[in-house]
Amino acid sequence: MTTTTLKNFYLPCALAIGAAALIGWNVVGLQAHEASTPAPEPALVHEGDLLRLPQKSPLRRSLVVQAVVDQSVQAPFVLPATVEADPARLVRVLPPLAGRVIRLNKQLGDAVKAGEVLFVMDAPDFAQANADATKAQSALTLARRNLERQRELDKADIAAGRDLEQAQSDYEQAASEAARAAARLTQAGGAAGNAVAGGKLAVRSPISGRVVALAAAEGAYWNDATAPLMTVADLSRVFVSANAQEKDLPQLYVGQQASIKLDAYAEPLKGQVGYVGEMLDADTRTVKVRLPFDNRDGRLKPGMFAEATLRARAHSGIVVPMSAVIQSGFASRAFVEVKPWQFQARELKLGAQIGEQVEVLAGLKAGERIVVKDGVLLND
Incomplete structure (x- = not known):
């Protein structure tokens, strides 16, 4: 083999060996660099049933922890209600005798004063x-x-x-x-002033108000002694009547403050309970709760549907923000700080929601510190 041929053979081999050595050096250097760089610290460390936030955990900047305290709690509860006329200011006028209506002095919607003639009847009896x-x-x-x-x-x-x-x-x-x-x-209805010329019977209004119902016309013969021919009501004062269940009875009392929401108006009305029924309805197992309202402006119409929100009797309890409660399946939990930046999940028994807060019936004690913001970040 000639000298030129040997050079052509050994030169590529030398270059290949040098390249391999360079690559090996780079790999060894990279591995050494990686071995010298420490692994990043986790944001959350699980230690049994405890959750620990390391010193440099970014979660420390987002979580908000507060202590829970005992306070006076008045839990609200909602009752279905309707507007009703005051029974003491509503009279269903029944003719005392059968006869023919010969004159209607008042029509539907007319204002009436006490003692005014409502209608005149020709009654043979x-x-x-x-x-x-x-x-x-x-x-x-x-x-x-x-x-x-x-x-x-x-x-x-x-x-x-x-x-x-x-x-x-x-x-x-x-x-x-x-x-x-x-x-x-x-x-027969013959009180002073009820007889008119020809022996006709004049029926007068016992109260002042308005004619809210009329069931006959002039010339009609009326012989039903149990059916009102006309209804007169004074609606300057009405009731909002709510139906309370048996379980709500311990929380009801006269003078109790209430907020009434009507479908017809955006703004709720403020009132207070004036009467709590003495007996339960045998069919519905509810008791009647009445709240009186001044209605001289006529805004409240009997028959309107409403919702009455009442506040239960005040008692000492624990209330936490809704943001502190984390749902885990069917359970409600909160994260309790047992040591600085160490948390434990605690299952809660919740009561009534009060605005943006909720009452805790079991699971927390006064003085304990809980996560009230971004606790969901711990719920992994």
Whole structure:
């Protein structure tokens, strides 16, 4: 083999060996560099059931920890409600006798003053009762005069004692008959001022208010003594009536503050309980709760639906922000700081939500510190 040939053979081999050595050196240097660089510290360390945040953990900058304290708690509860007329200010007017309506003095929606004539009826029984009362009164007047005459004669020793006794008996019978006829006339609606010309019966309003219901027209014959012909109501004062369940009874009391939300108006009304029912409804197992409201502006209409939010009796308890409660499946948990930057998950029993807070019934004690912000970052 010639010298030139040997050079051509060994030169590529030398270059290959040098390249391999260079690559090996670089790999060894990189491994040595990696071995000298420490691994980054984790943000969260699990130590059994504890969660520890290392010194340089970024979670320390985002978590907010606060202590829980005992405080006065008034948990709200919501009851379905409706607006109702005051029963003491609503009168369903029933005609006292069967008859024909010959005149309607008031129409639906008309204002009414106490004592005003609502309608006039032609009632045959009323006419008969009126005639009987007039006849009995005339007989009583005649019997009284005869008795007075017999007394004068008896004083002058002109009349016999028997005639005086008969006059006394006649007078007592006439007085009894007059009282019976007057009572029947009164029962028939013949109180003072209720009779009009021709023996017709005028039915008057017992209260001031408005006609809110009308069930007849002029000329109609009315013979149902149990059905109101007209309803008059004074709606200047109404009730919001709520239905409370048995479980709510310990939290109800007269004077209790309440907020009423009506579908018709955006702004809730503020009121207080004026009456708590004494008996439960046998069918619904609820008790009636009434809240009185001034309604001179007429905004509240009987029959409106509403929601009444009442606050239970004040008691001592623990309330935490909703952000402190972490859901884990069906369980509610909070992270309790047992040592500085060491946390333990604690299952909670929750009560009523109060605005952006919730009452904790079990699982926490006053003085313990919990994560109230970004606790979900620990829930891994």
